[in-house]
Each structure stands twice: as C-alpha cells, then as structure tokens.
Amino acid sequence: MSNYSVPEKVGTARLSKIRDLFALCFVLSFCLMSIKPVEAQTLSLEQALQLAIQHDPLLKGNAHRKDRFNAEAEASSYWANPQVSASVQNLPTDGFAFDQEPMTQFKVGLKQQLPRGDENLYSQQKYQVMADQMSVESQARKAWLKREVTLTWLDWVYATRRIGLLDKEKSLLTQLLDFTDSRYSQGVGAAAQQDILQVRLALLSLDDKYVQAYQQKNEARSALSKWFGAPLDDSVSAPLTQSTQDAIEVDAILNDSNLSLSSFLTVVESIEPFSILQHHPEATLLKIQTQIEAQNLNIAREQTKSQWAFEASYGYRQDAQNGASRADFVSLGVQVDLPFFNKSRQDASIAAAASKMSASETDFRLKVNELAANAEVLKSRLSALTERKALYETALIGETQQLSEAELTAYTTDTGDIGDVVNANLKQVQVQDDLLKIDIERARTLASLAYLYLPTHAHFSNKE
Template identity: 30%
Template sequence: MLVNTLRSVRLGILFCGFLQAVSAHSQEALSLQHAIDIALSNDPWVKGSLLKQQALEEQVVAAGTLPDPTVSIGLMNLPMDSWSFDQEAMTQFKIGVTQMFPRGDALEIRQGQLKAESQKYPLLRDDRRATIESKVTQLWLEVYQAQATIALIEQDKALFEQLVEVTRASYASATGKTRQQDIIRAQLELVQLDDRLTVQYQQLEAAAAQLSEWLYQFDAANPDMLMNFDNVVLAEGVAERLPELTLDPLADAGLSRSELARRLAGHPAILAIDVSQQVAHKETELARQQNQPQWGVNASYAYRDSAPNGMDRADFFSVGVTFDLPLFSENRQDKQVSASVAMAESVKTEKLLTLKAMLSQVEKGLRQLARLRQRDGLYSEELLAQVREQSEASLTAYTNDDGDFAEVIRARIAELNAKIAALQIEVDILKITAQLNYYFAQSGSNPAPVMGDN
C-alpha cells in the first residue's frame, strides 16, 4: 500500500509541474536580449551625453572667433571757462575702435582642445553601452537563478508534503517501520523548505527591483517630460531557459599579459582616457601661449569745430598698436605651464591604473571560468546522476521496509542541494562570461588624432 501511495505522489508531482510550466508559458516572459534592448533604448544618460557633445561642438566654433572690438566715444579738451566747443583748437569730439588679438596661437589651440574633448563622448557612450549589457545581464541572471531555485524547492516541497501525509498514514495504521520521529523530521524539513523559499523570494524581489531600474520607459524626443515610473517592462518572471552567451574568442586565445594589455588598450574606457590626455596636452600648449605678448590695434577719428573767426580746423585721425610685455612670468605664466604639465602626466597614471585593474579582472575571470567549467562537467557527468540514484535507492528501500526514513530525507535534500549548486554554477559561468565580454568590448568610434599630440 505504501508503494502505491508513493507512486501516486510521484505522478501528482509530475502533473503539478506540467501545469506550472503551461501556466508560465502562457505569460510573456522577459528574455535577456529584450531586457538589454529596453535598457539601451531608454537610457537618459545617452541623451545627456549627446547634448554635452553638441555643446562642445558649438563651443569649437565660438572659440575660433576673435573677441569683439571695443568702441570709445568722448569729448576731449573742452574748456571749463566757457564750455564752448569751438573756443580752443584742441577741443574735439573723438570716436575710436580697438581690436585685441589673442596671444600666439591660443585660438587654434583652444579649438583643437574643445574638438578633442568632444570626441570623448562617443567613446563614453560605447563604454556605457557595454556596461549596460553587462549590468543588465548580471541582474537578469540573478532573477533567473532565484526563479529557477524557487521552482526546484517547490517541487521538493510538494514531495515532502506528500511524504508527511504518507508517514502519518503509515504511523496511524501501525504498518511498516514508521516512527513518530519520522513524522516530526518530515515536518521539520518542510518548515526549512518554507524558510528557503522565503529567502529565495527575497532575493528574487531584490534582483527584480534592481533590474527594473533599467527598464523604465524614456522618451528621448521629449526629455522635458519625466519618465513614467509606473510603466516598467517587467513581467512576473524572466524566460525559463538560460540564454547562450559566447565568450569573446580572444579571451580563450591564451594571450600573454602584454598582448592582453594591448588588446585592452582598445577598450572605449581606455580610449576615452587617451582623449583626456590629448586635452591635457592642449592645455599645456595653451598655458605656454601666455608667454606670448597680446597685440591690439586701435584707430580713432577726432572732429574739430571751426574757429570763432570762421577759419576751418582740420580733423584728426589716429592709428596705433598696443601689446603687453610678459616680463614677470616666473610666478604666473611659468607656474601655469608647470601645473598643466603635471596634470597631463597624471592622466598617464590614470590610464596605467585602469589598465592594471582591467587586466587583473580579466585574469581573475578567466581562472574562475576555468574552475567553474570543471565543476560544471563534474556535476553534469557524475554528481547529479549519483545523487539521483542515491535518492531513488533510499526511497525504494524505505518503501520496501528495508530503509531508514531519515536516509530518505537526507538523500532528497542532497539531491535538491546538488541541483541548486549545479544551477548556481551555470549562472556563474554566464555572469563571468558577461563580465569578460565587457572588458573585450571594442569601440565603434575612432577619434581622429589631434595634430601636434604624441
């Protein structure tokens, strides 16, 4: 009788699992690629980056324009005894214009600096795109892992619930070797499964909340309107199958550290630092222009009235040049040049630190990935099959009154833990693959080198 009851339990569990699968497929689940597409197309940061680049491009035109001329108008040498305009020959009405010119090649250098800085934003957008793909993939996989773990625990929970009923019936009928402690043990495991379910639901809700940050709808054509925070594309769950993520071929190419560093030098984040270095060099050139004199041209016309006796007086026209002499440059211009040189050198250290960090993360990820693949093969080829056989054997022995109920419980828990561990390994492999693919991302933007930079 106990054997027939357990067979009914197995059939009931399979039927419940089938109903759950049909119900899940009836709803539209969120795939990984769909989540990435939504995040990329609804990122307000991209709109802000485009606006900043546009602002710099407009400043390039403005920076190449000469400063506005200045106009002066005045009465000169007006006698104070009579305030008469025609009394004195030196009294005149004068109008003049002055045009100043920037020092050296400051205009051209400033234009090149702004143009170089504007070229950084396409690179930053490439880095942002790669970052979003990696981040959304991580969060999506966390949601998937919690969702799949819940499904595994729910399956075992249904079996444990049936086992509690079977042990109660067997204990009440005084058949077999069922003891009261078996009932208590089954109930205890059932409560512990409820606790594990609660933990997994907590992780699922937390991961889903983090994933929703990237799924809000944003209208880039109308940025004045706030995002609709009630309209988030997040279904009850994600797709039930893991996506296929391909590791960048260079990650498995066995590159040396130097070769790997050269490859990482093409990452958008590193290229953006290169652009910052070009901008810093332009700042140094601009500081050196402060040692050049600033020139100006002025011209004026002075009108004089006729003398009191009617004799005409000639008008005046003046033209001149002005320039300053940077004689006391030791504490100002020279210090500005030294400061800009130091700032340019600091950008080099920033690039080196970023490359070192990226190289370390890549090596760490490759080693973790190798061990995870080794564990994945161990689980898929041996361990999962062995714990399944152990669970079935202990259950068969117990149904034939030749086994211990505690051993059945331990075997079922061991099988559940093995399935969850195998799931964790599969998810971790994809997570590390996504992280490594970020570091091997290449930029679709190739900024033109700025003339005069090394």
C-alpha cells in the same frame, strides 16, 4: 406487475440524474475550454538591455555635452570682440561751444585685441577632444550598463528559478509525508511517528528557504527597475524555462558584436589582455584626458607670449566761429603687454600643466593593468566553472537521482530509514540548485568578460 413498477421508476430517475450529470460536466468542460489562461509577460535579457539604454539619462546628457563642446570649439576659434569708443574731447568749460577752441573734437575709435600666440587654436583643439571624449564616455556607459543590467537580471532569474526548485522539493517532501503517514496509519512495516515528524521538520525548514528566495527575488526586481526609470509592472516575470545556458540568454549581450558565444570565447582565450585592453573605453577616456592636458600645457606655454592689440580713431573738428576750416585727425596705435616680468609665475603654471599630463599618462597605465588583471581572474574563474558544470551534468545529477530511487526502494521494503530517503531527495534538489548557481555565476563571468572585450573588439572591427 405492480412490484416491478417501482424499481423501473427508480432506474429511470437514476438514468435521468446521470444524463443531467453528464450534461453538467459537458457545460463545465465547455466553459473551462472557453476561458483563456492569462499568460504573464516575461522580461528577457535583450529587452532589459534595450530598455536600460533607452531610458538612461546619462547617455542623453552626454549628447548635450557633446553639442556644447562642439559649439565651444567653434566659438574659441574667433578673435575677441572689437571695441568701439566715442568721446567728445577738450570741450571748453567757459562756453561749452564745440567750435570755440581748435582742440575740441568728436572722436570715434576702434580697438581689436589679437589672441595670445596660438591660444585660440589650442583651445579649439581642446574642445574638439572633449567632444570626442563624450562619445567615448557614451560607449563606456553603454558597456557598463549592459554589464550591470545583466548581473541584476541574472540575480532576478536565479531567485525566481530557485523558488521553482523549492516548489519541487516541497512536492517531493509532501509526497513522502503522505506515503509515510499512510504506512504509519495502516501499521505497514517499520513506519513510526518519528518518521512523520522528521519529514514535517524538513517541510518547516523549507519555509525559511522560501522567505530567503522571495526576499532575494524582490530585491533583485527592485534593483532592476532602477535602470528603467519606473518600477516593473506586477505582470512582468523572469523567464522560467528549464534549460540552463540557453535560458540564461547570455548571447543577448553579444548581439551588437555579431559574435557567437563560441567565437567570443575564442577571442578571449587567444588575445593577450594587456595589449587589447589599452583600447577599452575606460582606458581610452584616460588617454583622451591626457590629450586634453596636453592642450592645456600648450595653452600655458602660449601665456609666455605677448598679446597685441591694434587701435584706430578718427577725430572730427568743427570749423572755427570766424569760418576758418579745421582739419580732422586720424590716429593709429599698437598695444602690447609684457609677460616677461611674470616669468616665475608662468614657469610654475607650465610645470603644473606638465605634471598633470604626466599623471594622466600614469593613470592610463594603471587602468590598463587593472583591466588586464581583472580579465585574467575572470578567465580563470570561467575555466573552473566550466569544469564544475561538466562534472554536475555528466555525473552528480545522475548519481543523486539513482541514490534517491534506491533509498526510496529500500524504505518501501523495510530495509531503509526514512532519514536516508529525505536526505537523498534533498540532495537531489541541492545538486540541481548548485548547478543553477554554477550556470548563473558562469553567465555573470561571461557578462564581465564581455564588458572588457566587446568594446575593444568593436574598436578593431571599426578600424578594419
């Protein structure tokens, strides 16, 4: 009996250790389940646009400038301040007595200068137009902000997702290295040391791609933070979903227009740009500038008209020293300047104002042509990118995946080369990277088209 007692104790000890191990695993699993993972906060395109518009100092400055021009328009409608004068006239120097001489009097006068022609009316209209210009400039600024923030945000998203593709490429190469190293150490097939070195070389070249991608990511992140007035928090990251067009969130820039992406593309394709872009804020600003110059021309023409001033005064005289009564005096007068002697200077001022207005009209036409030509280029680019996107999604991705599987199968059966396997895997990731570039460039093109068409669409929607 004593021979079986020892194994019995050993078995009991093992069971005890096993129970302790299970208990420890249960405790660890419970602890791991109780720990909540820290989720990084992502910054969507819609959030980035809202923050940029909310913190833009130029928009706030335009609001103050608009208030200023409205106040100046009201102030310019009034006449100049009347002038009041008071004087003691003809006071004798031998006695300085106010009742000594009959010419001595205390005189109070009032003078009112009138505007030159309709100068005040044109000045008021000018400032009202300048106030409207601030509103249009704010619209142009918002559209410009949306485009610039979208482009910067897309650069950030591209760099972030490219790092994900590099991680995938690194995982494939690491698995291939382990597989090749195992075959070489076991002497299986035709695996050679140069196969291992070739995979390691591919991994080393991958490090340089990482450096470039992280540099692009950090630069885009820093460029994006300038729109918010402060650096982005370290916990904020770019969206990392795998879908392409929906993940890029191009629809966010269409929110204010109540247009879907398909409806927006229909508007872009159906409307002739040279006509609709005349109402773009950039062109409208030049049109408003022409209106301002027209008011300046009207003001210059009013300078050829005479300026009138009316005055009235009352002179008080004290009674004489012997008690004789002295009558008081009332004076009325009119003043008018004679601008006819400076006709050459006035004609030159009018000609300068007219030339400036004509130059603004020319700038407006040049701006419309520039915007329309840019729209045509973007439409052509979008069409080509859409075709390339369809080609990659329907053919290239599937073909490269089949090629990668075929090369790996051939190498496993000793009928293929390790270089072909590496190149096939790299080609598969490269195609995905190219597709990501196409999606990002397509989104950038849509953002630029939205900058051109959405403000004009809003203009016609408001008119309806």
